[in-house]
Amino acid sequence: MRLTATLRIAVxxxxxxxxRTLLTLLGIIFGVAAVIAGVSIGNGAKARIExxxxxxxxxxxxxxxxxxxxxxxRMGFGSPGTLKVEDYEAIRKEVDxxxxxxxxxxxxxxxxxxxxxxxxxxxxxxADYVEIRSWSFVSGANFTEADVRNANKVxxxxxxxxxxxxxxxxxxxxxxxxxxxxPFTVVGYLKSKGLGMGLGSQDQDDVVFVPYTSAMKRLTGxxxxxxxxxxxxxxxxxxxxxxxxxxxxxxxxxxxVNKEDDFIVRTQRExxxxxxxxxxxxxxxxxxFGAVSLxxxxxxxxxxxxxxxxxxxREIGIRMSIGARxxxxxxxxxxxxxxxxxxxxxxxIVVGMAASRFISNQFGWTTLISTDWILLAFAFSAAxxxxxxxxxxxxxxxxxxxxxxxxx
Amino acid sequence: xxxVIKLEDFRKTYxxxxxxxxxxxxxxxxxxxxxxVAIMGASGSGKSTMMNTIGCxxxxxxxxxxxxxxxxxxxxxDDLADLRNQKLGFVFQGFNLLSRTSALENVELPMLYAxxxxxxxxxxxxxxxxxxxVGLQDRGDHHPNQLSGGQQQRVAxxxxxxxxxxxxxxxxxxxxxxxxxxxxxxxxxQSLNEQGITVVMxxxxxxxxRFAKRTIIMRDGLVVNDKLVExxxxxxxxxxxxxxxxxxxxxxx
Numbered sequence: 321m322r323l324t325a326t327l328r329i330a331v332x333x334x335x336x337x338x339x340r341t342l343l344t345l346l347g348i349i350f351g352v353a354a355v356i357a358g359v360s361i362g363n364g365a366k367a368r369i370e371x372x373x374x375x376x377x378x379x380x381x382x383x384x385x386x387x388x389x390x391x392x393x394r395m396g397f398g399s400p401g402t403l404k405v406e407d408y409e410a411i412r413k414e415v416d417x418x419x420x421x422x423x424x425x426x427x428x429x430x431x432x433x434x435x436x437x438x439x440x441x442x443x444x445x446x447a448d449y450v451e452i453r454s455w456s457f458v459s460g461a462n463f464t465e466a467d468v469r470n471a472n473k474v475x476x477x478x479x480x481x482x483x484x485x486x487x488x489x490x491x492x493x494x495x496x497x498x499x500x501x502x503p504f505t506v507v508g509y510l511k512s513k514g515l516g517m518g519l520g521s522q523d524q525d526d527v528v529f530v531p532y533t534s535a536m537k538r539l540t541g542x543x544x545x546x547x548x549x550x551x552x553x554x555x556x557x558x559x560x561x562x563x564x565x566x567x568x569x570x571x572x573x574x575x576x577v578n579k580e581d582d583f584i585v586r587t588q589r590e591x592x593x594x595x596x597x598x599x600x601x602x603x604x605x606x607x608x609f610g611a612v613s614l615x616x617x618x619x620x621x622x623x624x625x626x627x628x629x630x631x632x633x634r635e636i637g638i639r640m641s642i643g644a645r646x647x648x649x650x651x652x653x654x655x656x657x658x659x660x661x662x663x664x665x666x667x668x669i670v671v672g673m674a675a676s677r678f679i680s681n682q683f684g685w686t687t688l689i690s691t692d693w694i695l696l697a698f699a700f701s702a703a704x705x706x707x708x709x710x711x712x713x714x715x716x717x718x719x720x721x722x723x724x725x726x727x728x
Numbered sequence: 729x730x731x732v733i734k735l736e737d738f739r740k741t742y743x744x745x746x747x748x749x750x751x752x753x754x755x756x757x758x759x760x761x762x763x764x765v766a767i768m769g770a771s772g773s774g775k776s777t778m779m780n781t782i783g784c785x786x787x788x789x790x791x792x793x794x795x796x797x798x799x800x801x802x803x804x805x806d807d808l809a810d811l812r813n814q815k816l817g818f819v820f821q822g823f824n825l826l827s828r829t830s831a832l833e834n835v836e837l838p839m840l841y842a843x844x845x846x847x848x849x850x851x852x853x854x855x856x857x858x859x860x861x862v863g864l865q866d867r868g869d870h871h872p873n874q875l876s877g878g879q880q881q882r883v884a885x886x887x888x889x890x891x892x893x894x895x896x897x898x899x900x901x902x903x904x905x906x907x908x909x910x911x912x913x914x915x916x917x918q919s920l921n922e923q924g925i926t927v928v929m930x931x932x933x934x935x936x937x938r939f940a941k942r943t944i945i946m947r948d949g950l951v952v953n954d955k956l957v958e959x960x961x962x963x964x965x966x967x968x969x970x971x972x973x974x975x976x977x978x979x980x981x
Contacts, residue, residue, distance in 0.1 A: 322840075322845060325840050332828075332829075336828060634824070635826060637824075638824045638825075638826065638837075639837070639841070640785075640809065640812075641783070641785065641812060641818050641824075642812065642813065642818065642837055642838040642841065642887065643809050643810065643812045643813020643814070643838055643841040643842070643891075644809060644813075644840075644841045645805070645806045645809045645810070645841070646805060646806065646809075647806075648840075648841055721785045722780055722785050722786060725785075725820070725824070
């Protein structure tokens with residue numbers, strides 16, 4: 321039988337039961353849409369994480385206190401205690417290839433300016449920090465080494481924090497902000513990095529930087545750091561630097577040969593690889609959820625095709641009596657199932673893209689639609705039509721014409 | 729002349745668990761081209777089984793059946809399907825048209841399965857011609873539910889004729905029709921038969937069988953009577969008789 325005739329019969333049969341066809345389609349539509357929307361969210365998150373890692377600056381090595389392998393919350397990532405000011409000075413002087421180095425102290429505090437309150441990320445840093453993280457200025461300038469030495473009450477402010485406190489039109493440079501009631505003068509207005517909110521990330525522009533000395537003396541009273549950022553002169557030096565820093569810190573912390581480090585040294589590449597691995601797992605998980613719902617949609621097709629074969633037993637008998645071969649009947653029902661899944665797949669792609677756009681607009685998450693995944697989801701839905709349509713179609717094709725004709 | 733249907737000691741045995749049912753127990757019979765045969769018998773006489781075999785819907789379990797010289801015992805399902813498509817036309821008691829499909833498309837149906845395939849334009853042409861043969865050329869776009877029983881049966885006959893079969897098989901073709909329409913359908917069969925088409929019909933009504941040229945009576949799986957019809961009914965005359973009766977009834981009333 322001709323393909324066009326087969327398709328025409330299939331479409332006519334599907335249109336005969338509009339509601340049933342639509343409900344069956346929904347299963348496939350949601351499945352494909354779930355795959356596409358899920359993967360686009362995952363890919364968006366991955367792209368954001370990659371951008372954030374790139375925003376860390378270039379050739380950066382992170383040193384954190386604590387030890388991951390010892391586990392537990394108490395000694396987890398960035399625990400206080402082990403990195404001292406002297407360690408900072410020693411690395412700065414003794415390690416080769418250091419282009420810039422800055423300690424980091426994060427603190428949670430509300431800041432106020434005039435009658436506005438805000439709760440940004442406040443970090444105590446060295447004068448090199450801005451360079452390491454490739455920040456640039458809209459107005460004003462970085463604080464100086466002298467500011468750090470003297471623990472001056474000066475601050476750099478990011479775009480989001482500045483706009484919240486002073487409004488969009490006011491230049492924050494020269495303004496006073498109060499952190500834990502201590503007045504700090506804003507000396508630099510940081511240019512936006514342009515990374516908004518995303519799944520599993522904060523607004524990178526909602527920040528206030530103050531000299532680490534000021535943070536330690538005037539705000540927290542801490543005497544140790546949670547982390548350092550070091551920038552290497554060139555990427556080739558990073559592995560060597562990682563080695564040097566590790567040896568130096570073990571020596572300074574008097575760690576025995578078989579004892580574990582009480583700090584962690586990670587290059588940017590290692591961090592990036594770990595993050596990529598995490599986002600890969602997340603994308604896979606989202607895709608699997610989508611695939612499961614697609615599978616359920618496929619079972620819906622099979623169910624409805626089985627009903628259809630039973631209902632149309634007499635029609636099958638008529639067709640066989642006038643000369644339809646088993647294969648003609650098989651193709652007829654298979655093409656119905658495939659038509660269902662292909663149409664569902666196409667609509668699902670549109671719905672999935674719309675859903676991904678909606679999520680991106682509504683929650684401000686980055687989503688990234690990938691052509692590969694669209695093709696994959698579509699091919700998968702078509703394959704599901706063939707797979708789940710085959711059994712009912714074969715059942716129809718194997719009917720005995722005499723029994724089928726007699727069926728009431 | 730070579731018979732178009734030839735049964736040689738045809739037997740059909742059904743197995744129902746350990747029970748063997750002998751539906752047909754050895755029938756030898758030949759039907760020549762141009763014949764109009766009525767097969768009669770009570771239910772259980774084996775006439776339906778014989779019809780299914782002649783219609784290539786089933787194969788004999790014993791003996792041979794040759795349709796137009798082809799031994800059907802050797803054929804598989806696909807070959808039987810092709811044989812039904814090319815050499816046979818079916819007319820059923822319940823019409824068996826596809827609902828929600830126009831009369832014309834119903835008539836085109838057998839050509840969908842023709843091998844080699846028929847071009848769509850030729851399909852339409854041949855379907856229209858077949859509808860013309862049964863006097864329904866202006867009803868092609870009607871759906872079965874818009875047609876009377878007699879008209880539906882005519883569409884079924886047109887469908888049976890469209891692939892120019894060797895034999896037209898009719899299984900109780902008047903079973904669902906009133907007496908007047910039954911005679912009209914017999915009229916269609918008689919006129920097709922006069923044009924040279926072989927007709928084999930199963931019926932349990934004696935009046936209907938008398939429109940045929942030859943009757944075969946079956947009982948318990950065997951042919952018990954096979955003879956030419958002596959006082960053959962003519963559909964044209966019968967219709968005329970009916971009309972006269974109706975007129976007289978009207979005059980009396």
